Amino acid sequence: MENPPIVHIRDAVEEERETIADMMVEAYQQYADVLPVEAWNAYRDSIRQSAFSSLPYARIVAELNGTIVGTVQLYLSSETAYGKPEMGIHSPIIRLLAVSPAARGLGIAKLLIQEAAQRSIELGATTLNLHTSDMMADAVRLYEKLGFQRDYPTDTTNGLTLVKGYRLDLPGSALLTRAIS
Numbered sequence: 001m002e003n004p005p006i007v008h009i010r011d012a013v014e015e016e017r018e019t020i021a022d023m024m025v026e027a028y029q030q031y032a033d034v035l036p037v038e039a040w041n042a043y044r045d046s047i048r049q050s051a052f053s054s055l056p057y058a059r060i061v062a063e064l065n066g067t068i069v070g071t072v073q074l075y076l077s078s079e080t081a082y083g084k085p086e087m088g089i090h091s092p093i094i095r096l097l098a099v100s101p102a103a104r105g106l107g108i109a110k111l112l113i114q115e116a117a118q119r120s121i122e123l124g125a126t127t128l129n130l131h132t133s134d135m136m137a138d139a140v141r142l143y144e145k146l147g148f149q150r151d152y153p154t155d156t157t158n159g160l161t162l163v164k165g166y167r168l169d170l171p172g173s174a175l176l177t178r179a180i181s
Helices: 014-031 037-050 078-082 108-122 134-145
Strands: 007-011 058-064 067-075 093-099 127-132 156-158 161-169
Touching (some): 037 093, 093 108
Antiparallel strands (some): 156 161
16 A cells, blocks of 8 residues: 655745745636636736735645645734724634645645644634635535534625635634544
8 A cells, every 4th residue: 555645734935935826826727717807817816916925924835745735824813814804803814725736635735724723723713714705615615524614704705706704613623633534
């Protein structure tokens, strides 16, 4: 039986931002055919720009065989994550979880979320939040499998799109206490 690949989870370094931006765009490219061209171009540009932003508390990457194959950004509040203090989220939020299409199915997204959750606990947080839309059905299934629950009061909109809030209660979370396959 072949050994599973070893994935290293670590903080990104400054020199990797262009690589991270390229990998994130590659990961999100699947939505280019779903969104209108102008919307996709704006989304793609915002994804790229996020790799160079100073707003995330942490930019976490997954590395496999010396190549960055995944990333997630950890923010400390809705103000830093979205520029929306009125959302009232004063606990960590993950954004732009991305796994290279070539590395999907290896559990990398779960490892990145686990790392973000562990760091949130170390910050004294009791919840980890995220936002997504129905367009990202595979991601929604993953989040729900990992224990995230809908957090309706944090729903927002992006144009006509409902952006759904999700929350993971960290104390005793199965994500951190047992293996989830």
